[in-house]
Amino acid sequence: MAEAMRPAWAAIDLQALQNNTRVIRELAGERRILGVLKANAYGHGLTRIAQELSDIDAIGVARVDEALQLRNSGVTRPIVLLEGFFAAAQIPVLAASNIQPVIHNLHQLEQLTATVGVSNPMRVWLKIDTGMHRLGVEPAQVSACYQRLAELPQVDGAPILMSHFACADEPEHAQNSTQLKRFADVVAPYQNPVTSIANSAALLAGIGEQYDWVRPGLALYGVSPFLDTAGSDYSLQAVMNLYASVISVRKISAGEPVGYGAAWAPDHDTHIGIVAIGYGDGYPRNAPEGTPVWIRGRCYPLVGRVAMDMVTVDLGAELQVQLGDTAQLWGRELPVEKVAAAVGTIPYELLCNVARRVQLDYLD
Numbered sequence: 323m324a325e326a327m328r329p330a331w332a333a334i335d336l337q338a339l340q341n342n343t344r345v346i347r348e349l350a351g352e353r354r355i356l357g358v359l360k361a362n363a364y365g366h367g368l369t370r371i372a373q374e375l376s377d378i379d380a381i382g383v384a385r386v387d388e389a390l391q392l393r394n395s396g397v398t399r400p401i402v403l404l405e406g407f408f409a410a411a412q413i414p415v416l417a418a419s420n421i422q423p424v425i426h427n428l429h430q431l432e433q434l435t436a437t438v439g440v441s442n443p444m445r446v447w448l449k450i451d452t453g454m455h456r457l458g459v460e461p462a463q464v465s466a467c468y469q470r471l472a473e474l475p476q477v478d479g480a481p482i483l484m485s486h487f488a489c490a491d492e493p494e495h496a497q498n499s500t501q502l503k504r505f506a507d508v509v510a511p512y513q514n515p516v517t518s519i520a521n522s523a524a525l526l527a528g529i530g531e532q533y534d535w536v537r538p539g540l541a542l543y544g545v546s547p548f549l550d551t552a553g554s555d556y557s558l559q560a561v562m563n564l565y566a567s568v569i570s571v572r573k574i575s576a577g578e579p580v581g582y583g584a585a586w587a588p589d590h591d592t593h594i595g596i597v598a599i600g601y602g603d604g605y606p607r608n609a610p611e612g613t614p615v616w617i618r619g620r621c622y623p624l625v626g627r628v629a630m631d632m633v634t635v636d637l638g639a640e641l642q643v644q645l646g647d648t649a650q651l652w653g654r655e656l657p658v659e660k661v662a663a664a665v666g667t668i669p670y671e672l673l674c675n676v677a678r679r680v681q682l683d684y685l686d
């Protein structure tokens with residue numbers, strides 16, 4: 323086994339992805355699903371994940387190059403550009419590739435109006451600021467924007483009305499009802515408007531269920547957006563399993579320091595495992611002592627500083643791990659939610675940060 327040791331890799335479990343799509347489909351009921359694949363599909367590999375997700379209605383990305391990458395790899399599904407175009411020059415490109423922009427401010431509306439003669443009209447989404455105060459037109463501007471968009475020859479049909487929650491991961495937060503109320507008021511004047519508000523957290527918590535399109539990201543990958551639950555609580559399964567090999571096992575005497583800065587030393591004789599993953603792979607450098615690492619059926623505490631290519635784990639006095647064993651940094655055996663909590667971050671960041679040099683192995 324030691325002959326075949328690999329540095330960090332991620333096994334991407336496509337059956338888990340299909341399971342999660344089914345779970346989301348059930349939760350969504352009659353609603354349509356926009357699967358969010360920004361940031362390289364949350365680190366899982368944009369094109370492959372898009373190709374596997376044949377059972378969702380549309381794909382959401384954040385950047386034009388992500389949308390074009392999908393078109394170039396043969397994805398024909400509707401693609402929504404969640405932050406819209408960043409420059410007027412992108413508009414004809416979007417129209418030619420049938421990519422649907424979100425319009426979130428008046429500047430974009432002017433740019434779209436000024437871009438005459440696009441090859442074919444685009445479906446557009448109109449984003450409304452109901453309280454996040456980042457992107458979106460103000461509620462008082464919606465009716466004028468809606469009207470203008472609906473009449474533009476560059477636009478196909480009426481815009482889809484959307485908004486985004488600031489606090490959906492805290493379902494009891496008062497901000498959710500504030501935003502829901504504003505959204506309801508804004509969409510009320512329209513006859514059968516097409517609407518969208520729920521991200522993963524809102525979908526799982528049952529917030530905003532009356533609106534047409536749900537926009538799950540994290541849940542697709544089997545991960546819970548809530549601090550106090552795991553994806554498995556909703557029958558979701560972790561799609562990413564991040565692994566690395568144990569490339570050295572050694573004895574360390576009490577008091578002998580391990581790693582950079584001599585920052586940690588055991589108070590008893592113990593064994594240390596060296597695992598071939600580090601911040602160069604996207605493993606968080608600030609992971610503190612005690613962050614769990616799963617090897618051979620149990621979790622061991624991370625000790626010492628995370629280096630570029632290695633981490634060290636306290637294997638204890640009674641050694642049950644061998645050179646060449648595979649460690650799981652997060653995944654099915656060790657939920658990324660747990661690791662994120664130990665590190666003081668959110669699962670989104672850990673997943674997105676997985677570096678390019680980490681090979682993605684797709685498992686059917």
Ligand SMILES: *Cc1c(COP(=O)(O)O)cnc(C)c1O
Nearest residue numbers: 358404486521522537538539540
């Ligand atoms: C990222 C994003 C989502 C998905 O959020 P999750 O919490 O991952 O489900 C939904 N809508 C918009 C506008 C987003 O930017």
